[in-house]
Amino acid sequence: MAMKYSRQRQLIYNFLMTRKDHPTADVVYQNVRQEFPNISLGTVYRNLTLLADRGEIQRLQVGDGVDHFDGDTSRHCHFVCTDCGNVTDLQMDCLDDMFTMAQRSFDGRIEKQMTCFYGVCGECLDKHTVKS
Amino acid sequence: MAMKYSRQRQLIYNFLMTRKDHPTADVVYQNVRQEFPNISLGTVYRNLTLLADRGEIQRLQVGDGVDHFDGDTSRHCHFVCTDCGNVTDLQMDCLDDMFTMAQRSFDGRIEKQMTCFYGVCGECLDKHTVKS
DNA sequence: ATGTAAAATAGGAATCATTACTATTTTATA
DNA sequence: TATAAAATAGTAATGATTCCTATTTTACAT
Numbered sequence: 001m002a003m004k005y006s007r008q009r010q011l012i013y014n015f016l017m018t019r020k021d022h023p024t025a026d027v028v029y030q031n032v033r034q035e036f037p038n039i040s041l042g043t044v045y046r047n048l049t050l051l052a053d054r055g056e057i058q059r060l061q062v063g064d065g066v067d068h069f070d071g072d073t074s075r076h077c078h079f080v081c082t083d084c085g086n087v088t089d090l091q092m093d094c095l096d097d098m099f100t101m102a103q104r105s106f107d108g109r110i111e112k113q114m115t116c117f118y119g120v121c122g123e124c125l126d127k128h129t130v131k132s
Numbered sequence: 133m134a135m136k137y138s139r140q141r142q143l144i145y146n147f148l149m150t151r152k153d154h155p156t157a158d159v160v161y162q163n164v165r166q167e168f169p170n171i172s173l174g175t176v177y178r179n180l181t182l183l184a185d186r187g188e189i190q191r192l193q194v195g196d197g198v199d200h201f202d203g204d205t206s207r208h209c210h211f212v213c214t215d216c217g218n219v220t221d222l223q224m225d226c227l228d229d230m231f232t233m234a235q236r237s238f239d240g241r242i243e244k245q246m247t248c249f250y251g252v253c254g255e256c257l258d259k260h261t262v263k264s
Numbered sequence: 265a266t267g268t269a270a271a272a273t274a275g276g277a278a279t280c281a282t283t284a285c286t287a288t289t290t291t292a293t294a
Numbered sequence: 295t296a297t298a299a300a301a302t303a304g305t306a307a308t309g310a311t312t313c314c315t316a317t318t319t320t321a322c323a324t
Contacts, residue, residue: 102224
């Protein structure tokens, strides 16, 4: 049951911490592979799942059919650009309030919240304006 | 390009409207099949996707690996019980405010919002209290 | 009513992200 | 060092969803 150290897990974790976007398992794999060519995709998945279960990282499902992983476990929400697919952080002050409000009107126990906005990011808006 | 009527699509849509939970494609299939035994799962998927693209229903990804479908397209959020897996509606008044707040501090165009709470629902809490 | 073209269907095959399996290797510890 | 638990690589399996195609249905003009 106790977790033992592994170089692979360390690399996966470290890589995730360097990224502000929210890479998929495959992106993690492709990157960690540069430094550790023999690592297998299964190992990446297993460790991402393990780290997420332990609360050290966060698994995101933003609706593009692929899981994303976030090294930042603080309460924050995300924005998904429906044009380029990028997932970025979006800071909002009212999340704590929202949490307590939801809890007040609900008879179960709320443990986690996940908010995601969808639309077109600034860069993609610019891109389209130039085109037309 | 123009959409033609089909009995199958009608049944799928009608079924979704009778439900307050948020069934998966397979649940829709199993139910519609009672009334229309020859319908195929592919048809269910195709029509759910088509209706969602047209904005007549809503596709939900709550993180259990399966897509859920919601006949209510108004702005509301959801609660997922991590114990029984049920997905229920959760009404909150501040969603509009949240939307405009998010838009104010963000330089892209926000079109959609999706908020999901996770925890243990009232029924499951009761269940566990009785047990111990 | 009938013919016709576009749209939809049933059924099955294909895809693809993720998980499961297993023999081997690595880690921690006595 | 010896040993048991944990982790890995590599590959097979799973399962939700999409794709494909021959056939059927719908809408509409004649």
